[in-house]
Every structure is written in C-alpha cells, then in structure tokens.
Amino acid sequence: MSAAEPSSTEQEIFEAALVAFAQHGRTGARMQQIADAAGINKSMLHYYFRTKADLYEAVFAHTMERFMASFDHEALHEANTFAELLRRFIDGYVAFCQSHTHAMRLLVSENLRGGPLLGQHLQQMADAGTDTPPRLFRDAIETAIETGEIRPVDPDHTLLTIIASCIFPFVARPTVERMHPPAGSDWAAFVEMRKEQIFDVVYHGLQPDSVSSSSSPA
Amino acid sequence: MSAAEPSSTEQEIFEAALVAFAQHGRTGARMQQIADAAGINKSMLHYYFRTKADLYEAVFAHTMERFMASFDHEALHEANTFAELLRRFIDGYVAFCQSHTHAMRLLVSENLRGGPLLGQHLQQMADAGTDTPPRLFRDAIETAIETGEIRPVDPDHTLLTIIASCIFPFVARPTVERMHPPAGSDWAAFVEMRKEQIFDVVYHGLQPDSVSSSSSPA
DNA sequence: CGATGGGTTAACCGCTTGGTTACACCATAT
C-alpha cells in the first residue's frame, strides 16, 4: 500500500501546496500561487493532481498520516518512568511541531473549516481498527495514576493540555513573537526553552499531593 | 472614542462576516456568502464597508478590541490570593472563548496568514502606551513568585501554557470532539470540566516544592 | 405636494479563478 517515491516536481508541488493551504486555507489558496512557489507551470498541477480538491485532499491525507505517526515514535517505548515518558512525549511533540509547522497549521486550518476531512479520516481509521494515536500516552497516564506515580487527574484533559501547550505557539507564532520578545529574536532557543517549561509545569502539576516525589527527571 | 451604535443590518453583516472569515480566512471567505448569511443583498456589503479588505479589517479590529478587553475584567481585581486570581483568569478566559469562539478563530486564522494586521494593531497599541493586556496577570505571577506563593517559573511560558490550554480546544474543536467523546456529546459540560482541569494542573504545577520557599530572583 | 437622502435592490462589468486544450520537447524502444 505504500506509495511509490514521488517525482521531484510532484514533491515540489506538495511542499508548495502545503504551505499555501496552511496559510490561506483550502479555498483561499490559489493554484497559480502554488505553481509559482513550486517553480512550475500551472498546468502541471492538474497533470499530477486533477483538481484543486484532489490536491488538497492528497496534501491533507499525507499530513494526517505524518501527524498520526508522530504520536508513536520509538523513544516513547524506551521510557521507564512516567517522568521520562512525559519528557520524551513533550520533546518529541514539540520537535515535530517545529519540523512540520506547516503541517500542523494545515490541520488547524482544516479544523477552522469545521474539519469534514478530519472526521472522515479519523472515522476510516477507526473502522480499520487502528487506535487513536495518543492512546499510548493516554494509557500511560492512567497506569501512572493507578500506581500512584502521579495524582488522579482526567487523562484526556491532561493530554489535551499538553498537546495544546505544544502546538499553540507554532500556530499563533506571530502573536507569540510580538508578546514575548525572546521568541521573536531567537525562535529556536525559545522552542527549546518551551519544551522544558511545559514539562516543568505539567510534571509538577501531576505530582501526588502531600506525599513525596521519587527521583528527578533525566 | 466609542463608536456609535451600529444599525441592525450592519450588525448582521458583522456577525456573518466574522463567521465567514473565521472559517475560510480572509481570502477564502466569499462576499456573496456573507451577504446570504446576513440575509441581505450583496451590494449592502459595499454600501457599509466599501471593499472586502475594509470589511475584514473592520471585523478584525473589533475582534482585537474584544480580545484585549477580555484580559482585564473586574473579577480579576477582586482576587485576594494567587490561587483565586488564577481560577478567575482561567474561568474568565475559557468563558470568553466559549462566547466568542468565532472571534478567537478569526485571530488564529490571521495568525496562520502571518498576522500582518496583528502586528499592526499591537504596534499601534504599543505606541499609544497601552500595555500588552495579559500584563496584569503576568505581573501577578511574578509577585506570587517573589512572595513564595508559587514556584519560580518563567512567567511568560506559564502564561502561554495557560492561554494555549484555554484557547486550543475551541480552535481544534472538531478534532477534540472526535478524540474525546464526552466533548462531542455535551460541549458545554466539557467546557466547564475544562476550566477546572486546567486550573487543577496549572495550580498544582505552580505549587512550591514540598520544602520551604526561598525567594529566588528570576 | 415635491424634494431630499439614507437604505435597498437587480442588473451588470471586468478581472481572476480553476480547469482544458493543443502543441512542443525528449528520452527510450522498436
């Protein structure tokens, strides 16, 4: 089922389309502008992807796959303590947002639209029996609660809080850069800082109440 | 300074345009569709707001004002303890997101575009000497750190985490509803739950380490 | 009464848009 390695131009189109759709949305993006960004003739867009809708769906589907895969990378399975798992989850997730910023923005854009494609993809994934990706980490929260490693909290909400904290800065980057000067001057450093700060607050926020804590994270 | 009370139809246009721009972005929204949603003739759009760009800027400016004002409501000033302030800030902010969901989405959409208008507005606000709105709460975090009421954390990152946790569910609502069933069946209840859960994690996350509190400067 | 002027409408205009067509290029296979 794996797609054959796409041609160079097809790849260029993909990248250009991703950026355009992420910035201006499905209807707002212009085929001509995508063609220009890809350095090709407009007709080539229709040669590789028949219509604008097809192109959007192709880009979206690919984005969705990468997004899903991002939740289940090897590093997570190697974690021993929950603290370590949390650390790796946040680090990995923020890193993913950084290296796939446009992809994340496309997903947000689709959400703003009402997310019809989103529901479609999640549905067919559910039908295929594939579990919702963050399940691994979500379950880890539940077990950590059972073992008393962390406070009893709502796993879903906690997960949502973490994901929101990781994604949001990349989605609202212009605002963040304006309101938080350090982010504007050195984004990469800000992102690294962010990983630690999210972990810091969430980790402490999950510590059992009165009882002491175990070891400090790696 | 205060604008005169707009006519009924002008209000209708505003609402319709807000929704359309939030959903499809500045370029994606269609004037005809806005007119239809407002229940008026397309020409009226150009009668009240000369061009599409004008309409967008008007809606955006108004949204921006409401957004800024949301950070400084009375309830915040009445808080005695930091915990109380935090509680009120989160409650108020989530409530605002709920009652002005489309406004929040418009801001996100503008951010996805690169946020030129955003920078413009923030800039002219800075020129006017008005402080960046969340400053009040941000400063409260700093003082709470100094008094040892909470752990020494980066105020900006903490604020960002809180804001992200509040806003994100409304921006990515379709995804959230799919991945977290309770949200899909009863959104209002989910939102109330969310207020508490955000406070819960953040508040515990800011608690001083079990041992005493030594005031360490930032 | 008729004139004024804000609110409203249908019809229209020119440009932009997504999409198509016909044709040119150029490797490779016959």
Added chain:
DNA sequence: ATATGGTGTAACCAAGCGGTTAACCCATCG
C-alpha cells in the same frame, strides 16, 4: 528514423469573483 509516452508549456475558456451602476422605495421635511 520514428513511434511512443511521460513531461512540460502557452493559449484559451467558462464560471465565479469583487465591485459598480442606476434605479427604486419610503420616511422626513420644506
């Protein structure tokens, strides 16, 4: 050399777009 088929381009087209026009309605007022 010459078909062939994937790759690329310029020119074109109909529909959709933002925006304009001219007339209409109707309250207010001289």
